Amino acid sequence: MSRTNHQLRLAQRPVGQPKPTDWDHVEEPVGDPGDGEFLVQVLHLSIDPAMRGWMNAGRSYIPPVEIGAVMRAAAVGRVVASRNPGFAVGDHVSGTFGVQEYCLSNGRGVTTVDPALAALPVHLGTLGLTGLTAYFGLLDIGRPQPGQTVVVSGAAGAVGSVVGQIAKILGCRVVGIAGGERKCRVLVDDFGFDAAIDYQSEDVRSALRRHAPDGVDVYFDNVGGDILDAVLTRLARGARIVICGAVSQYNNTEPVKGPSNYMSLLVNRASMTGMVVFDYADRYAEGIAQLAEWLAAGRLRSLEHVVSGGVAAFPETLLGLFRGENLGKLVLTVVDE
Numbered sequence: 001m002s003r004t005n006h007q008l009r010l011a012q013r014p015v016g017q018p019k020p021t022d023w024d025h026v027e028e029p030v031g032d033p034g035d036g037e038f039l040v041q042v043l044h045l046s047i048d049p050a051m052r053g054w055m056n057a058g059r060s061y062i063p064p065v066e067i068g069a070v071m072r073a074a075a076v077g078r079v080v081a082s083r084n085p086g087f088a089v090g091d092h093v094s095g096t097f098g099v100q101e102y103c104l105s106n107g108r109g110v111t112t113v114d115p116a117l118a119a120l121p122v123h124l125g126t127l128g129l130t131g132l133t134a135y136f137g138l139l140d141i142g143r144p145q146p147g148q149t150v151v152v153s154g155a156a157g158a159v160g161s162v163v164g165q166i167a168k169i170l171g172c173r174v175v176g177i178a179g180g181e182r183k184c185r186v187l188v189d190d191f192g193f194d195a196a197i198d199y200q201s202e203d204v205r206s207a208l209r210r211h212a213p214d215g216v217d218v219y220f221d222n223v224g225g226d227i228l229d230a231v232l233t234r235l236a237r238g239a240r241i242v243i244c245g246a247v248s249q250y251n252n253t254e255p256v257k258g259p260s261n262y263m264s265l266l267v268n269r270a271s272m273t274g275m276v277v278f279d280y281a282d283r284y285a286e287g288i289a290q291l292a293e294w295l296a297a298g299r300l301r302s303l304e305h306v307v308s309g310g311v312a313a314f315p316e317t318l319l320g321l322f323r324g325e326n327l328g329k330l331v332l333t334v335v336d337e
């Protein structure tokens with residue numbers, strides 16, 4: 001069967017906020033799978049803040065997307081042709097398929113997903129990399145103990161909403177930091193956080209004094225910048241800070257400014273540790289099994305913010321992350337089955 005692929009390829013490296021012209025729309029025929037390959041029709045794309053970093057040249061935890069290459073994206077899709085015995089036509093699969101409608105794969109880094117376990121977008125969020133980031137970052141680096149105070153920023157997003165809920169399952173007091181009254185209400189009413197701070201209308205430092213009177217034992221940082229600096233002033237002795245991301249800094253045109261309150265680490269015998277979810281690849285199955293169990297038991301709620309419009313809507317959808325338009329995991333649907 002002849003099929004046409006629509007793709008977004010990186011045209012140039014953005015300066016500051018990405019623009020639609022930073023990508024080229026390319027249309028090309030879809031090739032047939034070779035021996036050991038299979039063809040995936042992409043159904044849903046994961047939209048991640050990290051995509052902004054992948055567009056920059058330079059050393060990071062993963063190589064940059066090359067100019068002319070298909071924009072990197074995690075996705076879920078369905079196998080529509082196969083010459084690989086491990087993947088059958090009709091299987092639902094998850095992998096780094098890119099911002100395109102079809103992807104030829106040899107199976108490396110691809111896993112099958114069970115749509116009966118949860119809707120496909122959930123496999124990009126709570127049962128995908130963002131859920132695993134929350135799980136391993138909090139448990140392995142944050143190491144919260146029952147009764148301790150856990151603060152998480154970007155709290156209404158994909159990673160943050162799962163971090164806060166896991167901390168509640170573990171018996172912690174949980175304070176979320178998010179933008180806007182609606183998100184803060186959802187954190188408390190729907191996700192069961194003990195308190196929420198709207199960083200757009202409240203002074204984070206004084207709000208923390210109210211909501212974390214004994215100090216912050218674990219801070220899970222998704223945003224960096226001024227919010228990290230504010231939390232540093234409220235650490236409890238022996239606090240652990242998980243540096244998961246710094247979304248407030250990703251579109252900077254100036255070099256990132258480090259936290260000025262870092263001496264609080266010394267005073268409080270605290271630590272600040274970076275984490276990258278890929279380092280836990282050999283434990284993903286363990287993380288997904290636990291997250292799936294909590295989901296099935298109703299102890300964990302998964303929220304997806306699903307946008308339609310396919311590959312052409314990618315640039316505008318990505319910018320929505322930096323405007324805080326998403327509540328929960330942002331997913332762009334290419335084909336709704």
Ligand code: NAP
Nearest residue numbers: 133154157158159178179222245246247248275276277324
């Ligand atoms: P997300 O939180 O679902 O979406 C991004 C959110 O960031 C927005 O909804 C917005 O929420 C907030 N934001 C945007 N600009 C901001 C600013 N200037 N200041 C404060 N908040 C801002 O995204 P996610 O996928 O869950 O990712 C969260 C963080 O985890 C990111 O930093 C990402 O890079 C990181 N991450 C790290 C790993 C790892 O392995 N280390 C893996 C996955 C993700 P508000 O409306 O609340 O502002």
